[in-house]
Amino acid sequence: MSAKDNFTKVKHLYNRAGFGISYTDLNKLSKKNIDKVVESLLKEAKENDPLTLVNDTESKRQMLVQAGLYAKKDLTDEEKKMRREIVQMQNEVSRDLNIAWVSKMINTENPLREKMTLFWHGHFACRNNNPMYAQQLNNIQRQHGLGSFRTLLIEVSKSPAMLQYLNNQQNKKGKPNENFARELMELFTLGRGNYSENDIKESARSFTGWTYDKDGTFFFRKNQHDDGTKNFFGKIGNFEGENIIDIILEKKETATFISRKVYKFFVNDSPNETHVKELADHFYNSKYEISELMKKMFTAEWFYNPENVGTKIKSPAEFLVGLSREFFVTYNKPTVLIQLQSSLGQYLFNPPNVAGWPGGQNWIDSSSLMLRMRIPSLVLNDGEIDFSGKADPEDEAVIALSRTATANANSINKPKSYVNANANWPKFLDTLPKNLTPLQLTEFLLQPKLNDKIVEMVSNNEGLRSTAVEITSMPEYQLC
Numbered sequence: 204m205s206a207k208d209n210f211t212k213v214k215h216l217y218n219r220a221g222f223g224i225s226y227t228d229l230n231k232l233s234k235k236n237i238d239k240v241v242e243s244l245l246k247e248a249k250e251n252d253p254l255t256l257v258n259d260t261e262s263k264r265q266m267l268v269q270a271g272l273y274a275k276k277d278l279t280d281e282e283k284k285m286r287r288e289i290v291q292m293q294n295e296v297s298r299d300l301n302i303a304w305v306s307k308m309i310n311t312e313n314p315l316r317e318k319m320t321l322f323w324h325g326h327f328a329c330r331n332n333n334p335m336y337a338q339q340l341n342n343i344q345r346q347h348g349l350g351s352f353r354t355l356l357i358e359v360s361k362s363p364a365m366l367q368y369l370n371n372q373q374n375k376k377g378k379p380n381e382n383f384a385r386e387l388m389e390l391f392t393l394g395r396g397n398y399s400e401n402d403i404k405e406s407a408r409s410f411t412g413w414t415y416d417k418d419g420t421f422f423f424r425k426n427q428h429d430d431g432t433k434n435f436f437g438k439i440g441n442f443e444g445e446n447i448i449d450i451i452l453e454k455k456e457t458a459t460f461i462s463r464k465v466y467k468f469f470v471n472d473s474p475n476e477t478h479v480k481e482l483a484d485h486f487y488n489s490k491y492e493i494s495e496l497m498k499k500m501f502t503a504e505w506f507y508n509p510e511n512v513g514t515k516i517k518s519p520a521e522f523l524v525g526l527s528r529e530f531f532v533t534y535n536k537p538t539v540l541i542q543l544q545s546s547l548g549q550y551l552f553n554p555p556n557v558a559g560w561p562g563g564q565n566w567i568d569s570s571s572l573m574l575r576m577r578i579p580s581l582v583l584n585d586g587e588i589d590f591s592g593k594a595d596p597e598d599e600a601v602i603a604l605s606r607t608a609t610a611n612a613n614s615i616n617k618p619k620s621y622v623n624a625n626a627n628w629p630k631f632l633d634t635l636p637k638n639l640t641p642l643q644l645t646e647f648l649l650q651p652k653l654n655d656k657i658v659e660m661v662s663n664n665e666g667l668r669s670t671a672v673e674i675t676s677m678p679e680y681q682l683c
Contacts, residue, residue, distance in 0.1 A: 206233060206234070209233045209234075209235075209237065210229065210230075210233040211507075211512075212233075212237050212507050213229055213232045213233045213237065213240055214229055214647075214650075215506075215507060215511075215512050215650070216237070216240065216241065216244070216501060216506075216507075217229070217314070218525075218650055218683040219469050219470070219515075219683065220244055220314070220315045220318060220469070220497075220501060221244075221314025221315055221317075221318055222308065222314050222317075222318070222521060222524045222525040222528050223525045223528055223529055223683075225529075225634045226634045226635050226636070226639075226647060227634045229647075230636075237502070237507075238502050241498060241501040241502050242498075244315050244501075245315065245349065245494050245497060245498055247312075247313045247315070247316075248313050248315035248316040248319065248349055249316075249349055249350075249494070250313065250316070251316075251345065251346045252307075252311070252313070252316065252345070253342040253345060253346065254300070254303055254304060254307065254338050254341055254342055254345075256296070256299055256300050256303040256334075256338065257296060257300060257334045257335045257337075257338040259335060262296075262333070262334065262335035262419075263335070263418040263419065265289050265292070265293070266333070266335075266417060266418060266419065267417055267418065268285070268289065269286065269289055270417050272285065272286045273286075290332075293332060293333065293334055294332075296334040297332065297334045297337065297552065298538065298541055299334075300334050300337060300338055300552065301540075301541060301544070301550075301551050301552055302537045302538065302540055302541065304341065304551060304552075305520070305523070305524065305537075305540050305544075305551065306537070308321070308520070308524040309524050309527045309528055309532075310528075315349075315497075316345060316348065316349070317345075319344075319345075319348035319349055319493075319497075320341065320344050320345040320348055321518075321520060321521075322348070322465070322468050322469075323344035323348050323355070324341065324344055324551065325468075325554070325559040325560055325562070326390075326391070326464060326559065327340070327344065327359050327365065327391060328390075328554035328556070328557055328558065328559035328560075329364050329365055329368045329554070329557070330368060330552070330553055330554060331363075331364040331367060331368060331552075333363075333364070333367075333419075335419060336362070336363045336364035336367070336419060337364055337552050339362060339363070339364065339419070340359065340362045340364040340365065341552075343355070343358045343359055343362055344359070347493075348493065349493050349494045349497065350492070350493060350494070351490075351491060351492060351493070352452075352461065352486075352491035352492075352493055353448065353449075353452055353490075353491055355493070356391065356392070356448055356452075357445060357448060359391075360383075360387070360410075360413070360444065360448070361413065361421040362421075363415040363419045363421070365383075366383070366413060366414060366415055366421075367415075368557070369382045369383035369386055369557065370382040370383065371383040371410060371413050371414065372414050372415075374407060374410055374411050374412075374413065375411055375412070375427040376408075376411050376412070376426075376427055376428060376429040376430075377429070379404070379407040379408050379411060379429070380407065381403050381404065381406075381407040383407070383410060384403050384404075384406035384407035384409075384410055384447075385403050385407075386557050387406065387447075387448075387451070388402065388403065388406070388451065390557060390558055390559075392451045392452075392457045392460060392461070393451060393454060393456050393457055393460055394456065394459075394460040397454070397456045397460075398436075401434070402435055402436060405433040405434055405435045405442075406435060406447050408429040408431070408433055409429075409433055409435070409442040409443055409444055409446065409447045410443075410444045410447065411427055411428045411429045412424040412425060412426075412427040412428030412429075413444055414427070428443070435447060435450055436450055436454070438450055452491060455483070455487055458483040458484075458486045458487035458491070459479065459480070459483040461483075461486065461496075462479050462482040462483040462486050462496065463479045463483075465482070465496060465497075465500065466478065466479050466482065466500070467562070467563075468562070469497075469500060470500065470506060470511050471510065471511050471514060471515065472515060472562070472563040472564070475505070478503070478505055481499070481503070482496060482499055482500055485499045486499075509652075512650060512651075513649070513650030513651035513652065513679075513682050513683065514651075514682065515682065515683055516563065516564065516566045516567055516681055516682060516683075517566075517681055517682065517683050518549055518560070518562060518566055519543070519544055519547035519548060519549035519566065520544070520549055520551060521683065522547070522575060522578075522681065523540065523543055523544070523547075523578075525683070526578070526579060526582060526675065527582070529631070529648075529675075530582075530583060530626040530627065530628070530631050530671070531626065531627035531630045531631055532582055532583075532624050532625065532626050532627075533624065533625050533627075534622075534623065534624045535623040535624065535625065536621075536623045539622055539623065539624070543578065546571075546574055547566075547571055547574065547575065548560070548565075548566065548571060549566075567681070572678065572681070575681055576676050576677070576678065576681075577676070579672060579675035579676045579680070580672050580675075580676050581622045582622050582624045582626065583624075583626045583671070583672050583675070584672065628668055631671075632667060632668070635667065639667065641661045641662075641664035641665070641666075641667060641670040642658065642661055642662060644667055644670055644671065644674070645657065645661045645670065645674050648671065648674045648675065648680065649674060649677075649679050649680060649682075650679075650682055650683050651679050651682050657677070657679070660673075661673070661674070
């Protein structure tokens with residue numbers, strides 16, 4: 204294989220398995236065999252590096268106080284004030300948790316680990332206004348994101364965030380709540396059409412008693428568990444939750460469903476079912492080892508086929524993180540990252556529903572595309588941006604915390620903010636070869652193959668910095 208071909212392969216790999224790659228690292232890694240690059244990428248990503256922003260001790264203290272206040276019928280004015288203050292503190296910490304994860308993605312030396320966390324964050328979509336629970340679930344997805352899918356699934360299912368979000372706290376013997384049991388099969392494992400309504404009912408009975416205590420620790424309440432005989436997928440027994448998960452994993456449809464979703468996220472929005480089957484067979488035979496699935500995909504020849512290169516729309520998180528990593532951007536007021544996410548339609552930790560963000564073409568509409576094309580020049584040249592628009596109503600409380608109180612009378616209803624970011628241009632330019640031309644820089648920054656119009660546009664450019672701003676502001680930069 205020619206050095207140029209390997210250069211292109213490694214660049215594609217890092218755009219999909221991470222958030223891009225510097226020219227220096229790309230030049231170095233392109234001298235290696237692609238299988239060795241994949242092996243190294245997977246090995247580095249297995250080292251866990253959890254988010255530690257939320258203080259568990261303080262969070263548990265607040266939760267115990269909240270539990271006491273909610274248990275009272277009549278609150279004094281002082282107690283009402285205390286409850287409001289706790290909610291406000293939780294909102295502020297939730298905002299900081301979001302920024303902490305975005306910062307981790309921007310600065311990590313192991314991008315695949317964070318990319319896998321981002322994938323599972325959308326797969327096991329969950330909203331929770333308790334930042335300790337949200338951080339815990341995010342760390343479960345990070346720790347097990349390349350390990351055993353069975354372990355990941357069980358740990359997610361036992362997390363307070365998911366138990367609360369899908370109402371398993373209300374799932375009790377004699378009064379089963381089917382919400383978690385339904386989503387477990389429809390969205391997390393088998394996919395719609397691969398189970399019956401009776402399977403949902405019997406699964407729900409098996410998960411009765413799965414709950415958590417006042418300080419957020421998983422707890423199995425035996426007295427709330429239905430210990431009667433269940434009939435699940437034709438198997439009869441006194442099943443509990445983990446038995447249900449094991450039976451679900453025995454079904455090949457689970458391996459196919461997960462493999463197809465991984466394919467759509469990392470390869471192409473339109474799955475090639477032959478390739479999906481190839482992945483599913485390998486995943487199933489590996490006993491659901493996620494790293495084996497990813498290795499199979501990243502080393503497949505078809506992963507690097509032209510139809511899979513530069514054809515996926517970057518999610519807002521991929522776009523913002525990739526841009527920030529590329530140009531070593533620091534945000535002097537990081538809360539602008541909250542506003543950017545909300546305006547672009549992917550506010551992390553706040554998915555639209557349990558199905559997560561639909562992705563693909565749904566990332567782009569006329570208003571979001573125009574904003575996406577403006578953001579690079581604003582971030583790289585520190586401009587002002589208008590954030591009026593389509594924020595999720597549930598996000599408004601958090602977004603409001605990041606708005607300055609200095610808005611003048613003309614902009615009270617039209618929040619504006621200076622992006623207030625610094626791109627480290629000397630550092631970025633230092634990663635490039637001394638004799639790199641604007642056209643070569645364009646080929647590096649864009650994933651789609653250059654058309655004649657782009658070639659003509661940059662052929663007379665003189666500066667690399669101005670070329671970089673120009674190229675990142677093009678629609679083609681939205682593709683990876």
